[in-house]
Amino acid sequence: MDNYGAADDPGVTFCIGHHEPTRTLMVTPQVVSRAHESNYDLLTVPITTTHFHSRVLGLLSSYLSNLQPPSFDRIGTMATSQNTRPLTIPPLTKLDSNLTPNEATSQLVGVTSSWIDLCSPDPLIADLSRQVLMLEVAYAAFCGIGYLLIPSPKLHHGGMHSEGVVYYARAIQDALNLGPYIQFHIWLRMVDNPELEVDSMGDLAPLARQEYLQLEAGNLPKIDPFGTWDAWDLIRKTCKYHTRLFVGKLNPLPLLALALLPHLEHPLNYITALAMPKQLPALSVQSRWHSEPVHLLTIDGSSFLKNPKGYPVLSKAHQAFIAKLMRLRTPPWILLCNVGPIPGLESAEGIETNQSQLSSSEYPSLSASKNTMILLHTSPMYGICSSDSPRAPPSKDLAQSITYEVFEKDPIKYEWYERAITKALRDWADQKKPTSHPDGKVILAVVGAGRGPLVTRALRASAEAGVDIDLWAVEKNQNAFVLLQRHNETIWDSKVTLVQSDMRSWKGPRVRRQATESGAQDPVGESLGIDDSLLYTPTKRTNDPGRASDFSAPTVSGSTYTYVDIVVSELLGSFADNELSPECLDGINDLINPVHGISIPASYSAHLTPISAPKLHSDVVNQTVSNHAAPETPYVVMLHAIDFLSTAESTGTTENLNQNNTNRASGSSSPTLATEFPTPFVQTAWSFSHPNRNIPPPSPIQSTISNSHNVRQTRLSFPTQNRGVCHGLAGYFETVLYGDVELSTNPVTMDAKSATMISWFPIYFPLKTPLNVPDNGEVVVTMYRQTDDRKVWYEWMVEVYALERISAPVMNLATPAMTGIRSGSPSVDSLKGNENAQKPQGGNSNQTGYRRVRVGMSEMHSSIKEGCLM
Ligand SMILES: C[S@@+](CC[C@H](N)C(=O)[O-])C[C@H]1O[C@@H](n2cnc3c(N)ncnc32)[C@H](O)[C@@H]1O
Numbered sequence: 001m002d003n004y005g006a007a008d009d010p011g012v013t014f015c016i017g018h019h020e021p022t023r024t025l026m027v028t029p030q031v032v033s034r035a036h037e038s039n040y041d042l043l044t045v046p047i048t049t050t051h052f053h054s055r056v057l058g059l060l061s062s063y064l065s066n067l068q069p070p071s072f073d074r075i076g077t078m079a080t081s082q083n084t085r086p087l088t089i090p091p092l093t094k095l096d097s098n099l100t101p102n103e104a105t106s107q108l109v110g111v112t113s114s115w116i117d118l119c120s121p122d123p124l125i126a127d128l129s130r131q132v133l134m135l136e137v138a139y140a141a142f143c144g145i146g147y148l149l150i151p152s153p154k155l156h157h158g159g160m161h162s163e164g165v166v167y168y169a170r171a172i173q174d175a176l177n178l179g180p181y182i183q184f185h186i187w188l189r190m191v192d193n194p195e196l197e198v199d200s201m202g203d204l205a206p207l208a209r210q211e212y213l214q215l216e217a218g219n220l221p222k223i224d225p226f227g228t229w230d231a232w233d234l235i236r237k238t239c240k241y242h243t244r245l246f247v248g249k250l251n252p253l254p255l256l257a258l259a260l261l262p263h264l265e266h267p268l269n270y271i272t273a274l275a276m277p278k279q280l281p282a283l284s285v286q287s288r289w290h291s292e293p294v295h296l297l298t299i300d301g302s303s304f305l306k307n308p309k310g311y312p313v314l315s316k317a318h319q320a321f322i323a324k325l326m327r328l329r330t331p332p333w334i335l336l337c338n339v340g341p342i343p344g345l346e347s348a349e350g351i352e353t354n355q356s357q358l359s360s361s362e363y364p365s366l367s368a369s370k371n372t373m374i375l376l377h378t379s380p381m382y383g384i385c386s387s388d389s390p391r392a393p394p395s396k397d398l399a400q401s402i403t404y405e406v407f408e409k410d411p412i413k414y415e416w417y418e419r420a421i422t423k424a425l426r427d428w429a430d431q432k433k434p435t436s437h438p439d440g441k442v443i444l445a446v447v448g449a450g451r452g453p454l455v456t457r458a459l460r461a462s463a464e465a466g467v468d469i470d471l472w473a474v475e476k477n478q479n480a481f482v483l484l485q486r487h488n489e490t491i492w493d494s495k496v497t498l499v500q501s502d503m504r505s506w507k508g509p510r511v512r513r514q515a516t517e518s519g520a521q522d523p524v525g526e527s528l529g530i531d532d533s534l535l536y537t538p539t540k541r542t543n544d545p546g547r548a549s550d551f552s553a554p555t556v557s558g559s560t561y562t563y564v565d566i567v568v569s570e571l572l573g574s575f576a577d578n579e580l581s582p583e584c585l586d587g588i589n590d591l592i593n594p595v596h597g598i599s600i601p602a603s604y605s606a607h608l609t610p611i612s613a614p615k616l617h618s619d620v621v622n623q624t625v626s627n628h629a630a631p632e633t634p635y636v637v638m639l640h641a642i643d644f645l646s647t648a649e650s651t652g653t654t655e656n657l658n659q660n661n662t663n664r665a666s667g668s669s670s671p672t673l674a675t676e677f678p679t680p681f682v683q684t685a686w687s688f689s690h691p692n693r694n695i696p697p698p699s700p701i702q703s704t705i706s707n708s709h710n711v712r713q714t715r716l717s718f719p720t721q722n723r724g725v726c727h728g729l730a731g732y733f734e735t736v737l738y739g740d741v742e743l744s745t746n747p748v749t750m751d752a753k754s755a756t757m758i759s760w761f762p763i764y765f766p767l768k769t770p771l772n773v774p775d776n777g778e779v780v781v782t783m784y785r786q787t788d789d790r791k792v793w794y795e796w797m798v799e800v801y802a803l804e805r806i807s808a809p810v811m812n813l814a815t816p817a818m819t820g821i822r823s824g825s826p827s828v829d830s831l832k833g834n835e836n837a838q839k840p841q842g843g844n845s846n847q848t849g850y851r852r853v854r855v856g857m858s859e860m861h862s863s864i865k866e867g868c869l870m
Pocket residue numbers: 001398399407408447448449450451452453454474475476477480501502503504569570571572584
């Protein structure tokens with residue numbers, strides 16, 4: 001158990017801003033306070049004016065008219081060297097900016113010029129653009145602007161695509177240094193659609209000289225769902241995952257529809273009544289952006305659609321996406337663009353609103369929108385903790401009472417334990433199994449009892465099953481032990497025998513001898529209260545199954561040691577075994593009834609999947625400055641801002657999915673709305689079972705006990721559908737408590753096995769250096785659970801493969817031979833597409849197949865420095 005956090009949902013504060021691209025108004029404190037009265041939390045402001053724009057265009061024009069056309073030099077370079085007279089923009093003048101430092105500046109988001117083209121293949125345009133940006137950033141920094149919105153890089157230049165993004169990225173790197181107190185937001189569309197990259201009048205891009213442009217490619221421009229994400233990935237990598245660099249996303253969501261929901265009696269009816277809702281990109285694309293640091297969500301007025309009553313409405317898919325973003329640790333600010341002037345502040349004249357049909361007074365008050373959006377924030381799961389904040393696993397130090405208290409609030413865990421114990425007791429009685437107690441009671445021990453919630457559940461289970469138990473509770477934490485004593489007196493009616501000990505040195509339960517030599521009943525043992533057996537020398541039970549109740553050991557105060565029939569423990573960590581449950585339970589393995597003994601849990605398994613987790617990566621990189629072991633430490637963390645790289649993906653857009661009413665590719669055919677992100681492909685790394693019949697006997701030549709039987713290793717292959725970046729691995733666990741009673745944190749099985757359980761966060765195994773993953777590739781994970789008999793640690797390595805299409809006889813095709821693919825999970829072949837899966841069996845004709853080509857590999861990471869001491 002390793003989950004910490006506040007139990008109450010803190011709610012989300014929404015921050016709504018107003019963006020008017022052609023704002024000419026000088027933004028004074030009075031203007032800001034007027035915007036506040038209209039319930040806007042912030043305003044955008046252009047850094048420079050149209051005067052500045054004209055000045056730069058004028059400069060460029062006169063420069064070009066005096067310039068010789070560029071030509072190749074003797075070495076043959078043109079685009080990469082400029083042996084020409086430089087064009088330098090003189091400093092800003094007072095007509096070049098309306099921005100003046102004042103007390104309202106901190107509530108402004110500065111917007112840099114969108115008419116520049118930092119990506120231009122023409123070095124003159126690219127350099128001029130860079131100068132404009134630098135002048136603007138420097139002036140914004142001088143004025144005390146805290147947030148800058150930088151328009152998107154231009155990705156298409158004739159036949160060239162994304163070639164100049166690296167120049168853009170390099171300029172942002174300079175800008176970060178120039179404005180050390182500014183947060184930079186790169187303004188991107190969700191998908192790369194060349195048709196939306198339209199040049200406006202006065203833009204520098206079309207002024208690029210023909211000599212530098214490649215001719216238009218013959219093919220029609222295509223929408224690339226991950227094209228803008230690719231650009232973002234390059235920018236943030238160039239800027240080394242800088243903590244002040246975020247995404248400001250252009251998102252065509254009709255947000256004001258959401259704002260209007262309180263006015264509607266049955267808002268969902270109105271939404272479903274819409275004829276043609278705006279289309280969100282595929283869920284895989286939404287999921288990718290959800291994992292990125294999106295701090296501004298901009299919603300354009302053109303996105304609004306009207307419902308039959310004339311109000312703007314929002315589809316459920318849109319709501320779902322916004323709601324998901326709002327549950328992040330840092331929910332984005334919402335920026336409404338082109339929605340008309342702020343009432344009473346700006347005249348609509350000169351301001352182009354995309355909603356000619358809607359006047360600004362028709363829009364709801366922003367306070368209403370805030371309340372509505374808070375209503376969307378309903379899932380209890382997300383309020384429990386701060387998400388995506390990496391935290392090293394809990395130390396093995398004694399836990400504080402508050403820690404136990406938080407865990408004890410879990411609505412599922414204890415309920416499930418009680419069900420498991422009840423079932424185990426009923427089965428024991430039904431199967432008429434002999435017990436280890438002379439009176440026929442089932443001896444049950446809660447080992448690692450903490451403050452005793454499982455003890456309470458065991459007593460309830462006994463009453464429920466109608467099976468008498470002799471109950472023992474073992475706990476090493478002396479402070480928790482005080483509470484166990486108190487509970488025994490006040491709640492448990494002194495029915496429990498308490499043992500303050502590390503379970504590994506406990507000698508087992510004691511019962512009264514059936515009769516003393518004199519024939520009198522021994523009074524000790526009915527209820528021993530606090531057990532003092534540690535004061536006595538260890539005894540040895542017989543392992544002869546036929547003598548499970550043979551109390552041949554030396555007696556203590558007329559009592560004798562016996563076996564435990566049912567051991568109940570909860571020593572699990574986020575990755576199942578990472579809090580040394582196997583090692584602790586090994587220590588009491590010999591105390592368990594060798595024939596009929598039961599352990600609850602009976603088994604547990606560790607599961608993993610590769611993820612993209614840019615925020616976590618950035619946090620880990622920052623921690624590395626003070627802690628060199630940070631990138632080799634597994635972190636317990638609520639994973640929200642992540643993207644699963646290997647999924648049972650459905651490829652349709654949200655709209656298609658909505659129409660088809662299909663949901664997860666894992667096979668659910670229920671008619672639910674497809675707003676869930678694709679289901680991850682999670683595989684089993686390894687498992688442990690108890691009681692463990694395979695523990696080797698101690699070696700006579702070694703003083704220490706070997707732990708080698710608890711070493712594990714795995715190598716798993718994960719097909720990936722879309723390109724992305726692997727920052728690390730997400731780890732989960734599943735456990736079989738008893739029979740069909742199971743707990744799971746695995747996102748694929750959690751809902752079925754233990755929905756709403758909150759005791760465990762997932763675990764995150766970071767990669768020091770993120771690895772790029774190609775479309776339709778494979779990520780192969782090699783992982784170990786290692787031990788040196790003193791501590792336990794993990795080692796992990798990731799390889800990335802591209803699948804190269806080949807034509808070869810079927811016999812020669814290289815097929816991945818990985819373990820861990822379980823029934824119910826998509827197979828590697830089926831995720832590659834249907835070609836392999838559907839190829840005809842037999843025959844030796846040449847057929848299309850795939851060869852794996854390794855394109856990336858991490859180092860072997862090791863958490864040995866942070867290993868868990870046994
Ligand atoms: C995760 S807590 C579970 C507490 C309680 N059983 C519950 O479910 O709320 C694990 C408990 O086991 C105790 N523990 C861990 N290792 C132990 C050991 N080797 N011997 C005895 N107690 C141990 C810890 O002190 C802690 O109280």
